[in-house]
Every structure is written in C-alpha cells, then in structure tokens.
Amino acid sequence: MWLRTGGYSLSPKEAKMPDSHYWRKPFDSDKVKPSEGTVYIIKDRCKGCGFCVEFCPRGVLVLSTEFNKKGYHPPEVVHPEKCVNCDLCERICPEFAIYCLNQEEIIELVP
Amino acid sequence: MVVESPAREATPPVEHPKSLLLRMDRMPHIWCSRCGIGIAVGCFAAAMDKIGLSPDDIIVTSGIGCTGRVAGYVKVDSFHTTHGRAIPFAVGMSLARPDLKHVVFSGDGDLISIGGNHFIHGARRNQNLLVICVNNFIYAMTGGQLAPTTPLTARATTAPYGSFERPFNLPALAMSAGASYVARWTSLHIRRLTDSLTEALNRDGFRFVEILAPCSTIYARRNKLGTGLDLMKYYYENSVIDHEAGLEDLDIGFQSKIVVGKFRDEERPSFTMSMQDHLGKILGKKYTPAVTGKDNNPQTGGKA
Amino acid sequence: MHADPKGVLTGTHYFDGDHAAAEGACAAGCRFFAGYPITPSTEVAERVALRFPMIGGQFIQMEDELASIAAVLGAAWGGLKSMTVTSGPGFSLMMENIGLGVMMEVPCVVVDVQRGGPSTGLPTLPGQADIMQARWGSHGDYEIIALSPNSPQECFDLVIEAFNLSERWRVPVFVMMDECIGHMTEKVVIPPAEEIDIVTRRYTDKPPEEYLPYVPGEDLVPDIAPVGEGYRFHTTGLTHDERGYPVMTADCQEVCVHRLIEKINQNADKIFHLEKTNIDDADIVVVSYGISSRVAIPAVERARGEGLKVGELRLVTVWPFPEELIRELAGQVKAFVVPEINYGQMVHEVERCAGGKAVTKLVPHGGGWVHDPEKIYQAIKEVAK
Numbered sequence: 001m002w003l004r005t006g007g008y009s010l011s012p013k014e015a016k017m018p019d020s021h022y023w024r025k026p027f028d029s030d031k032v033k034p035s036e037g038t039v040y041i042i043k044d045r046c047k048g049c050g051f052c053v054e055f056c057p058r059g060v061l062v063l064s065t066e067f068n069k070k071g072y073h074p075p076e077v078v079h080p081e082k083c084v085n086c087d088l089c090e091r092i093c094p095e096f097a098i099y100c101l102n103q104e105e106i107i108e109l110v111p
Numbered sequence: 112m113v114v115e116s117p118a119r120e121a122t123p124p125v126e127h128p129k130s131l132l133l134r135m136d137r138m139p140h141i142w143c144s145r146c147g148i149g150i151a152v153g154c155f156a157a158a159m160d161k162i163g164l165s166p167d168d169i170i171v172t173s174g175i176g177c178t179g180r181v182a183g184y185v186k187v188d189s190f191h192t193t194h195g196r197a198i199p200f201a202v203g204m205s206l207a208r209p210d211l212k213h214v215v216f217s218g219d220g221d222l223i224s225i226g227g228n229h230f231i232h233g234a235r236r237n238q239n240l241l242v243i244c245v246n247n248f249i250y251a252m253t254g255g256q257l258a259p260t261t262p263l264t265a266r267a268t269t270a271p272y273g274s275f276e277r278p279f280n281l282p283a284l285a286m287s288a289g290a291s292y293v294a295r296w297t298s299l300h301i302r303r304l305t306d307s308l309t310e311a312l313n314r315d316g317f318r319f320v321e322i323l324a325p326c327s328t329i330y331a332r333r334n335k336l337g338t339g340l341d342l343m344k345y346y347y348e349n350s351v352i353d354h355e356a357g358l359e360d361l362d363i364g365f366q367s368k369i370v371v372g373k374f375r376d377e378e379r380p381s382f383t384m385s386m387q388d389h390l391g392k393i394l395g396k397k398y399t400p401a402v403t404g405k406d407n408n409p410q411t412g413g414k415a
Numbered sequence: 416m417h418a419d420p421k422g423v424l425t426g427t428h429y430f431d432g433d434h435a436a437a438e439g440a441c442a443a444g445c446r447f448f449a450g451y452p453i454t455p456s457t458e459v460a461e462r463v464a465l466r467f468p469m470i471g472g473q474f475i476q477m478e479d480e481l482a483s484i485a486a487v488l489g490a491a492w493g494g495l496k497s498m499t500v501t502s503g504p505g506f507s508l509m510m511e512n513i514g515l516g517v518m519m520e521v522p523c524v525v526v527d528v529q530r531g532g533p534s535t536g537l538p539t540l541p542g543q544a545d546i547m548q549a550r551w552g553s554h555g556d557y558e559i560i561a562l563s564p565n566s567p568q569e570c571f572d573l574v575i576e577a578f579n580l581s582e583r584w585r586v587p588v589f590v591m592m593d594e595c596i597g598h599m600t601e602k603v604v605i606p607p608a609e610e611i612d613i614v615t616r617r618y619t620d621k622p623p624e625e626y627l628p629y630v631p632g633e634d635l636v637p638d639i640a641p642v643g644e645g646y647r648f649h650t651t652g653l654t655h656d657e658r659g660y661p662v663m664t665a666d667c668q669e670v671c672v673h674r675l676i677e678k679i680n681q682n683a684d685k686i687f688h689l690e691k692t693n694i695d696d697a698d699i700v701v702v703s704y705g706i707s708s709r710v711a712i713p714a715v716e717r718a719r720g721e722g723l724k725v726g727e728l729r730l731v732t733v734w735p736f737p738e739e740l741i742r743e744l745a746g747q748v749k750a751f752v753v754p755e756i757n758y759g760q761m762v763h764e765v766e767r768c769a770g771g772k773a774v775t776k777l778v779p780h781g782g783g784w785v786h787d788p789e790k791i792y793q794a795i796k797e798v799a800k
Contacts, residue, residue, distance in 0.1 A: 047144035050340050091157060091301040094149025096127045109125045167645045183649055188642040191651035193515050196485040199477060203486030206473050207447060207493025211643045232478040390468045399471040402446045404494020410419040411446045412496040414618040414641045
C-alpha cells in the first residue's frame, strides 16, 4: 500500500524513518551532505495532474486542498527539508508549473 | 544572498528554468490536465539546454494533432504544417539549411498513418532529421479515433466495439526502414528520455524517438483506464528497459508489458553526405557543392 | 538584380518545352527541386537532375507528389528558390499543401504540364483542363498567380517570370504548360546572365525583438525572416495573426485571409501579362492561352483576310484574370471566341465578365490533340453574323 504522498522509491517502513537512519552507512557520510533544494510552484499554471506528488522520490509534495484560478488543486510542499533538488518534479510536470533550485542556483537566478 | 528553506512552498522569484526555450506568452498551453505531451516538450527543452546549442540553431516542424501543437510552444523557428507532411517539409528545409538541427515533433497518427510513406522514405534515405513521435495510441485532437498504434481491443470512436486491427510496432518500422537511431521511452522515463534526446540531437541521420504518453481525457477515459495518472502508474508497473530486445518483443498490447530502451544507435552517412560523396566522385571538378540558404546569396533566395 | 551566370546556359538552343522550363529554373536561381515522375513533365525533372549538381542545386525525387510540394515549401523557408513539376493527377495530390503555401505565404513555383484528364486520362497527350484547378483546386478562399506559355521559348521565359512573381508577392505561382508545348522542340534563345532580371523575396531589416512575421507592407506583402538567424518566429497553416500564432476567430479570419486575397487582387495590374493584337478596332476578340493561342493564329488570319475585324487577346497570365479588360472590351466588341482544350473553363470567366454585353462562344476540345484551326475559323464566322 503506497503512501499518498508519493514515495515510489520508499517502502512504507522507510518513509516513516528519519533521514539520518541508513541501513548501510557510507564511509564519508559525515563529509558529504545530500543536496538541498527549494521547490517553487507556479500555482495558477498547474492543472492538478498529480504527477509531481505521485512520483517525487522524497515525498515532499501533497495535493493541496486549495483551488487555483482554474479550479485545480495545485501541489503544496509538506516536507521542504526532504527536497534534494533532483529536478524530477520540474521534468515530469507537463505544465511547466513547478521547479526546484538549490542554493547556488537561487543566488545566481533570484534578483 | 542566502534564502532560507521555507516551511511551505516558495513564491517563484523567477520564471521556470526552461522558460527561455518556450513561448511563455502562450502559456498555459492547450494540452489537457494529465496529458503527457508537456513532459515530452519539457524533456526536449532540457535536452536542448544540456547540449548547449543555441535555440537559434534548431528548427522544429510539426504536423496536425495534439502533439502537432508543440511547434507553437517552443521558442525556436517553428513550423506547424499539414497533416502527415511534417517530415517532407523538414526534409526540404534540412537540405536548404544543413547547418541547422532539424527536429520533427509530431504524433503517432500524423507521422505513421497519413505520414507513413514519408516516414519510411525519410528513414530509408537517412535524412538528417530527429523525429520525435509522441505516441498516445489514439487520434486525440479530433475526439479519439482509431490510430495505427491503438492496441488490440482498445476502444476508439471509430472502433466502438474495440479495435481488431493489428497496430504498428514503431521501433520495428523505423529500424526496418533504415533509421540509424531508434529509441522508445515513456513519459515517465524523464531522465533517460532527456539523455536519449540529448544523444540524438548530436547525431546525424534519421533518428527516431518514440515517447509513449498518457492521453487522459480520451484514451484513458474511453477505455476505462482511469486518468493520465493511472496510465503513468501503468508505465511504472509495466515498462521494462531492454536495449537488446528483439523486434517482436516491442509489440504493445492493451495494457500489456512495454519494452523501452535504445534499440539502435549506428553511425551511417546521411542523405546529404551520400549525395555529396557520390556526386563529387562521379563529376569530379564539375561538381558544384549545393548552395544553401546560409550562403546569403540573394540570387538563389537567400538574404543578402 | 541579374541572374547567377552559373545557372544560365547562354546561347541558341534547340529544346523542347520541358527542357526549356528546366533551364528557366536554373537561370532564375532555383537551387532546390523536389519532384515525382509523371508524364509528360518528367523530362523537366530529368534535366534538373542532370544540371543541378553542376550549378550548386539540389535535386531530390521524393516518394510522391505530396512529399514533393511539402519539401519545396520547406526548402523555400530554408532560403532557397524552389520548384516542383507535375501533371494533372499529381497536381490534384498537391492541392492541400498548395493551400499551406498560400496561407504561410511561401514563394515557390509549381509547373503543371497539363495532359488529358480527368483521372489517369491521356498521359501522353495535351489538355488544358487544369486551368480552373490552378485557381480553385485547394480548399478555402485564396488567390494565386498562373502563367501559360505557348512555346518552348516562353517556357524558359515564363518560368523565370514565375519565380520573380512568386518572390515578389510571396505566393505559389503556377506555370500551366501542356504536353504539346512540353514535348515540342523549337529554338530557344538564352540570353547572357546580365540580361536576365531576377527578383528575390523581401527580407526584413528589423531586428528579432521587433519583427513580427505577418505584418503586411503597403503592398500587402509581409517581410520574410531568414530561419536560424535568431528570429525564432512561428508560422502555421491555421488562421493566424501577425505574430504567426493561431487565432481561431472570425475577426482574425477576416484580417488574415482577406489580405491573402487582396494581396493579389489589389496588385493585379502589376502582375498582368497580356498580349493584345488588333484589339482597338476589333468586332470579335479571340481570347486564348497556351498552345490554343498558336492554333488560333491561322484561323484569325484567314478571317481577317476576309475582312472580319478580329483581334486576339492572349492570356499569358491566366490568373489573376483580366476582369476589367474583358468588361471594357465587352462594351466594344460583338463577341468573344474562346478556344481551349477542355469543355469550358476560362470561357466561364470571359462570359462572366462580359456580363451579357457580348456573345461568348466556346470552341471546346476534349483533349488528346490540339484544335483543328477550321473549327476556330467557323466559330469566328458564326459570331460574325
């Protein structure tokens, strides 16, 4: 039974565990940190397809209960700390309504 | 400037990263909610970005249909031509401007049914085109008629009791016609698809990439398969990557296993190269290499 | 500007119409040809296949006529003067994309070497029954330009004129030859390149940020942009606005399509190419085009010899049709005699414009040969009464 908040790459058991738990600890886990991303949603362009919610490998998104201008439910971020800037949501969104940026990209792009 | 990770989503400070390659003045696009064409366009934009080619050096031609509307949304010189004739149109343009990259972006009905003859001859001659065929198994734009790719028993408005026709196997068709690069991915395989398109953009010759895309409003709904999201989940459960698959294994039945992958990647001389080599050899000094639109020769139609 | 000397086979030659047309294309600067073999036009393609590799042109035999015309449109957008040739059945196949050429305003030339029709008809014998099809063959409202040569020399000259007209007015132009002219061998004089004037499409001088693909100039012709130079324009066969984006409303249709029609109609005076002989005091005018105009000559001369005031109007441009001229003449003459190798096509235009003020007499011929001049003479005599 998959969790509603995506998690196709997490089993129900794994999804419940905190990130600091590894079943096999990498030797450089104290030196190398997973990347971090910030999700940006262009709400009024979303058509509520749910692809990003379904396939986000980190379970960052859910479908919100609010309506956008067109009457669709856009996604919303429930686990911002889990985003690793993998860009899957950006690539899988058919509407170009969601993307994520890491710190460097934000500094570079945000005015 | 450091931005703290917000508790909820952030208000977008900038436009979408691919916006420079898209006609943002025409967004939102016309494709339905849960349609997969937008994903194909997004992956194409990502591939364009990756190879670092200027959008000024790419020309996109499409035909008629839902996927045919792609030409109207990519910010390059783009041509929305007649049903089935995108490939010969692009052939003419690629011979006039061999210095540019020519992409044909169209649907299964447009490219393979009415455009079938042009498809096989374009492949036969190894014309220098990247043909991206978004396959949603139906003629969606016009309401859901039978397509040459509609799986057996699936319903369409012109097959109200289900299709009893054997559909085409597109990679097999492309390969037997002589395409030099043949790949099939689904809309779900976003990264491999982007890699495939990046690879294909850098090749010469007739390159064919089939993208299976969910059609939510028509194919899924009329065949009681749920929505496009359910079709994406079906791709997840049932697609298998097998680059060595035999041609027969690439058939797609109704909700059956789907074999995806890159099935052929060969370097073969393109039509233009063969033409130049052969004529140069036979005519020797008398051969005059072809004038192109880039030569800025007004006597032959170019800009001074 | 002058023609590119590389493509001009200056000298006095003995060519048939098809070969002369091919030479006309070379001289006009055509460097892209896509075609499909169909009798009696095949010789044009064959000569082009022979000549183009030596003058920097590209010849490709496409898989069918639909592909041929599509490739011609694509190459024209790519910045090359492009041409295809065909006959009746192939002409029918090309119709949809001819509409695309009109809608996108693509300069290109389509040569139709007419043969007996309909359907497979008489592949190796003349006809003139595609004339209305050139005007009305594609669906929807539009206007085109069509020329009708009556000799191999004219096949050479009019192909050049066709290219010039298509580039000037950004419209597909048709050269309506027929099998008789196409396979007739006569003297063709090809002048030196400096004496051949050619025209090329008007490119925009606006930078990409300011350019819109379908903003018409004062002559109702929009400036074209080169592809691959940063303009990143979009164009479509759908009804579109000046940005080239599809706008499917009645208002946009009025702006978009009406201009395509007015572009030719309002500029018709600059397009007409007519040959008038003894019109001023004529009682009877023989209106003809193509091979029929030559067949009419002995009939007209015989009638004149008998004292009848017969004039000749040869339509070198068949479309647009010289409506004003016919209306004017109808007030002056007693009758028009229209010999054509069909059962009545241009005669309807003549009759329409004559408005009942003059009699219009058709001299038909089903195709398969040319008229017997006797029949044309008899028709003249009949209306003279």
